[in-house]
Amino acid sequence: MSASAKSMVTARELKIGYGERVVLERVNFDVHRGEVFAILGSSGSGKSTLLKHLIGLYPPMSGDVLISGESLVQAEGDQRLRLLQRFGVLYQGAALFGSLSTVENVRLPLDEFTDLPPMAKDLIALSKLRLVGLEAAATKLPADLSGGMQKRAGIARAIVMDPCVLFLDEPSAGLDPITSAGLDALIRELAQGLGITFVMVTHELASIFSVADRVVVLDPRARGIVAEGTPADLRDHSPLPWVRQFLNRGTQ
């Protein structure tokens, strides 16, 4: 199997920005199957912008994004829809629909894209809620869930169509350390148990050291990736002093 065939998400010479302003350029990386890949950087380094381009919300200025070998940038119509169903996204604020109960939120993609009998949809939605430990909150409205529970419900909705890749935007933002550690454990469990590939954007160093197999570090001054490797490796051996310093704070 060649390297690109194993790669679930590939950024190839990606150049992104808003309007005329270039935020990141020459972005290249491969995320392998079953890996937890983290995109790390200080505030304003373009992490969230990069994620929005990876999931196809915005078209890049140039370059390409491949999801399991197929270009998301060039895909159109049914092909694009098929590619979109290969990954799930957890947004920073979980983005649950406030008017639907938790189980209805999770069931929504099944209702829209499958022809399954209602009972099957309920069974599947409930099984995803059980996977994230929310089976008891199925009938609650998102407003009645805590921040951590909303994130879990967001993950349940993101995995309901059995995607191969899950993108997480700041999964631990706004959560206390214990809830955040619980979420990290869930990510590990889903990565190992279901073989889902994770791409997460974060600046939470504790969660990077506990879940990430590999990280890339973005630098706003260099407008691109300045370091790539395992978290521990970068912390101890990165040639860039600020990267070592940045990662060292996480283990103190």
Add this chain to the structure above:
Amino acid sequence: MPATPNNVSAQWELSDGPQGAVVVRLSGELDTVSTPQAWREMEAALKGRRVTALKIDARGLDSCDSAGLALLYHLSNGGLTSGVGGEVEGLHPQLQHLFRSFSMEDFRALEEHEPACSNVVEDIGVATEAWLIDLRQQVEFIGEVAFDIAASLLRPKRMRWREVLRLFEIAGVNALPIVSLLTFLVGMVIAFESAQPLAQLGAQVFVANLLGLVMCRELGPVMAAIMLAGRSGSAFAAELGTMKVNEELNALQTMGLSPVQFLVVQRVVAGILLTPVLTVYAMYAGLIGGIPVLLGLGFPLRMVLRQVQSGLHFGDLAEGLCKSIVFGAIVASVSCLRGLQTGEGPRAVGESTTRSVVSSILLIILADAVFAALTYTLRK
């Protein structure tokens, strides 16, 4: 018993064992695309069949996703064989984790969770309580707004006049085109509709008097106020509601600023100042709308103008303007109140916007009725 056509990638077959035992053998790809059909066909094939024992053989499955697992789970629970369940054999080890997350208990809990059916008496009680609380809040709010306006007028420097001017522009000046168009058309309609019955009495010339009175005393202020409620009151409610959802109102409060003082007073003052202006404008537009109709009926312009003038007194204009001031205060304050009462989430903003328009229009008509009764008694 082969059952599945070739174009679907999942295949299954039933084989009968001794004494009513059934073996279900599945193969191929059981995914969200192929499962619905397999589910329905299996349901049909097993319906009414006496099954004493069930075995599910999943060894032949090349791939299986959550939809397929749901079917396997349903089968293994006896969902298709009237309660006779059986083990799933040969499921790929990687799928075991996912398979274990299915739970009939959760499903039953969901089924049982029906929206609690409340009793009528309780509903009436709850609604009445909510209504009384709302009434109390409105009274309190009126008091607070009146107090803050008085305080601002005593110390005009504390008032944010720039904001008042901005509101004057967006809620007043920008509303002129639509207000003039609507009242122009309404004036026209009234002239047309009243010309015929008055002609039967030989009093067609009095259409001009009628139009002047109706526009000044009734429709000018009411139309202007309804336009204000629909166009600007809803915007006030949505703006304040979004600020509440974004915790901006909390930020004001912790800074020691009252949202009423900081946001509502300006809007109410702007509403009170701009509604009479809009009303005068609406009155004119309505009259101008009636004139072409009267000219068409053959009356000369001078005569029409004289009729309007002779039919109108200062009291009529004063009544219209007094009303408009009250209407302006009602629309601005009620819309702000609804905005401040917004709950949580995007849906709440929509609800408070609707509530602001409904309450504003209701209160406008109520106040109008009070005015009508009052002026009738005064004129007697």
